[in-house]
Amino acid sequence: MAISLAASRVLIVDDNEFNRKSLALMIRRAGLTQIDFAENGEDGLRKVDSFRPDLVLLDVSMPVMDGLEMCRRLRERLTHEELPILFQTALDSDEEQVRCFAAGGSDFISKPIKPGECVARVRHQLEKRKLFTDLANFRGRVERELKHAKAMQLSLLPEPKQLEAIASRYELVLDAHFETSSELGGDFWNVYPLDSHRVAFLLVDFAGHGITAAINTFRLHTLIDRFPMQHVPPSEWLAGLNLALKDVLPTGQFATAFFGILDLHTDTLTYASAGAPNPVVGIAGELRLLDSAGLVLGASRRAVYADRSLRLPRGGCLFLYSDALIECSGPGPDNGPIGQDGVPGLLRGAMAANRARPLGPLLERFYARTSLPLRDDLTAVWIARRA
């Protein structure tokens, strides 16, 4: 890769005026015109700050502060970690060269300086720096964009205030945790007040994670508004969503989903599921897994879903989660995945610690045995009817 050197700034640090001039002459011939000078390490450090060079040509032996010390001090500062520093060494000895590298030098040129070699090494270091800067800029831009996208994704979820209002309106305790395995994720959940006595819960997990899965959660969010929930059973609502997703998702992409409506007048939870992990239901202190088998969303136009109903009276609870909870593991043989059958036990332990709000202790127990970063996105939702 050939870059124009004209825009690059070079600082020459040498106590010998003749050396400074001859080095400047060599690199000026190669097209480098922005050159500044320093006579020792201390002077050099000041010039690095004021002149902001892209490369330093550094002599080793100098009065006041030598080149090795100047180099070490530069490397201690984060902003100069990647600044190319080319030593000019008088001794062509292995030991001297090792000391230059140990001090943080990028490369060295042996004296007497040969113009061709000097320019080639300077060019090489500047090109490396440009590549590094380009990459760092790219990374910075992507990080900023992902941060914005992450905020957008979080805005799809219910806000704490909103959750509190819904919980108080329907006399519930609601607690939720949402965490992506990278900046963005493929999980989605929300709660929807239907009328004075019915409230709906939806948890969707798109296959995979990262940006592709996250884009699907935005698609889903737009689709949800197209399907009113008030007057259809959960199975029918999921079937509608399935068709809409099938139209937009490429083959191999799909989502698991749980959609349930809690009716406070009849104390009934009616739900349909598209292969979501088995939710846990708790009634009168007894926890059990709910059947949640069902064809995943977006895989087939022929998918049919079933409505399942159960009594969920006051004091009853429902725990929904995405598969990261049961599939993630930690180091060592004792920290295998919790697995589907381990969830009631995990929840029971957490309820012993905090009966009203077990989500906190449950996650503490989960994280104590799980390696971070998570391998998949984690969503967990605790829904309890107040006694």
Added chain:
Amino acid sequence: MDFQVRKDGESIELLLSGRLEFTDHDRLHDVIELLETRGVRRFIIDAKDLTFIDSAGIGMLLILQDETEQRNIKMIVRKLHGDVKRSIDLARIGEIITIEE
């Protein structure tokens, strides 16, 4: 995930082992290439040594189903067991893919 391939006349048998998951997506291309073998009518996936499948792994099975259908090849998944069978049953993938015991 690791795989071995057995070719026998009109059949290709893919023996999967280990974990079929998100990180295996790049290998899918190699498997799809197998379907280009001339004269193939049946594509059998043997899951006897498969110990784990996640949702991305299920997605790969759905892609293979689609790729085989396009080529008029019959795809059959065999010998599912344990957690893998449980995951596939939960997602009702049997409604789309032919599964044999």
